[in-house]
Amino acid sequence: MTTPAPPAAAPTTTATPAVTIRSTAPPAPLRQLLPPDDGLRTLLHNEVHARPSARIRLPALVVFVAVLNEGITREEECAHLRRLPGQEGLTPADLADHFLRLRLGGYSLRWERHSEFTRYVLVQPLPEPAGLGADQPDLCSALAVDPDWLRNLPGRTVAAVQLAMVTHDIADPQAALALGQRWFGGRTIVASLMGNGHSIAVTNFRVREDGFERMLVIAPPGTSETRAGRISQRLLELETYRLMALRGLPVAKTLGPVLAEAEAGLAEVTAQLEARHTSEADLLDRLIHVAAGIERANAEHGYRFSATEAYHGIVRQRIGELRERAIPGTQTIGEFMQRRLSPAIATVSATAQRLAALSQRIERASALLRTRVDIATETQNQQLLAQLTRGQELQLNLQTTVEGLSIAAISYYVISLILYGGKALKSAGLPINPEMAAGALIPLVLWGVWKATQRIHARLHAGAGH
Structure with a gap:
């Protein structure tokens, strides 16, 4: 059974104004719609407006x-x-x-x-x-x-x-x-x-x-x-970064003689390394001296060379942003700057590459010298092992000789004790010939002492094996 629809309202001639219903509750903060901000979000976002x-x-x-x-x-x-x-x-x-x-x-x-x-x-x-x-x-x-x-x-x-x-x-x-x-x-x-x-x-x-x-x-x-x-x-930044980029030029000119001296020293070390007429200790000392100078130059001037490259990149960008057009008969600012700036930047870049290449060459020379030292050390170790082996062989031979003498000495003392014991028994009235008894027991005593020595060796080897 369906419920009947309510009757339609009768039309009226008076228009009813629209009523807007507003919520009295305060709106939720927009920040609550997002997860918590990363600690750097605001800083990085505002950098574009810095x-x-x-x-x-x-x-x-x-x-x-x-x-x-x-x-x-x-x-x-x-x-x-x-x-x-x-x-x-x-x-x-x-x-x-x-x-x-x-x-x-x-x-x-x-x-x-x-x-x-x-x-x-x-x-x-x-x-x-x-x-x-x-x-x-x-x-x-x-x-x-x-x-x-x-x-x-x-x-x-x-x-x-x-x-x-x-x-x-x-x-x-x-x-x-x-x-x-x-x-x-x-x-x-x-x-x-x-x-x-x-x-x-x-x-x-x-x-x-x-x-x-x-x-x-x-x-x-x-x-x-x-x-x-x-x-x-743009114009002021262009001039500022041009001058900042050029700060690497005096450094590059100052490093020129230092790098030349280091290259000559490295070449001399490499030649002596090839000739094999100089000891490894002397070569290592010279190579360390050259490497220390280059590492010092890298530590002192590496940042300046990197900064020069970065500043020059900004200069090129600012020149592009000028969107220059030439006035007939006059050189443009960008053309003038690039012609005068490019040789200086090329000098700085070449010096930076020269410094990096020299560091790599020193590293390769160090590896060669290290290989030579390792080979010499291995040869010395082999010679030392051979000497130790010969010493052990001599010690073993000596030990065998001593063991033989020890068996004879112990057997002698045992036979002497048997002889003295036989003499004592003879004196006591027993019908014994001490000398004949001692002589007859010599093989038995020798075998017994030798057997006892073998057992001692067996025990020692068994203990070493554990």
Whole structure:
């Protein structure tokens, strides 16, 4: 039996507003939807946002200084940053992420700490006399920070760049480049149309008397602040990593004579090893001396060679990111840098490979010398075993001789005792001839002593077998 359906509701002319039912219970935290985070998840995820590009409003002056931070603590850098106006409350905890941006009334300062160097990037408005129509303008007198603060940065300067970013029509790159060359005092420059033509970068890669090298970016009016920030970051990183990559060149030049001397020493050891005129002890001493020098060079400079390779890889990447186009009659920045940088990097790479190859050659020579020592040791052991065998044979022969004499001596004493016993019995009245009895018992005594000796040998062998 089925239940009848309820009657349909009668239509009404008044519309009933829709009612939304909301739950009064608080929503469950989204973090509870996932398993617990790995300890490194947040750190690794935020690494992509660790050093964002600055937003630069054109025209602007970017003052960049990179200092080596070996022996410089984060606390020392924090103490120096506290000397800026309004930063008295800065603590080392604020520098824990290796990146800090300070906005200081009309200008900004970025601090970035890397494994080998620390970067300070000051972004301020470009002074009017330093515009595109100027001829070698003075940029140091218009710094937004105290020159003494800049001079006392903790560390040793490895790179310093004054990057002027101006706006100008670049529809005619040749005309814009002529103004840029005048800005550099008419000297030889290198320049590139970047980003397939969105701006022009000009430089001469020369350090001026004030310690800075200069770069000029000419961008069309309306260039966004984010694009200007990315342009400045790429150019400054390009120059920084170029100089850091070149730090392996002096090391490679210094190691050249050391490696040549080590190669000559190894060749001499190998020749003497082949000639067999020198003792193994002398060869081992010389080889250890050569190997110690090479291992020391590896320990002291291996990191520098690896760092040079890594920095050069970043330089190549940054050059590719510029997406350069040549301006007729002018060498591009990437072309100039690669032509001047490639020989130095090749020298460093060749030295690193030479050092590695020398280590392998020393290892092979050590193996040969070790084989020679093992063969000599085995020969000596065989000779010693042969001597021991001959000694054992002599000892066995001597032992057999002694045993024979011992049997005769023991038999003599036994016969003597029998003789004295027979004489005593004769004196007691027994009809015995002591001499005849002793003589008759000699074979029996000899056999008995010999048999007793054999039994002793058998017991000794049985005990040794167990």
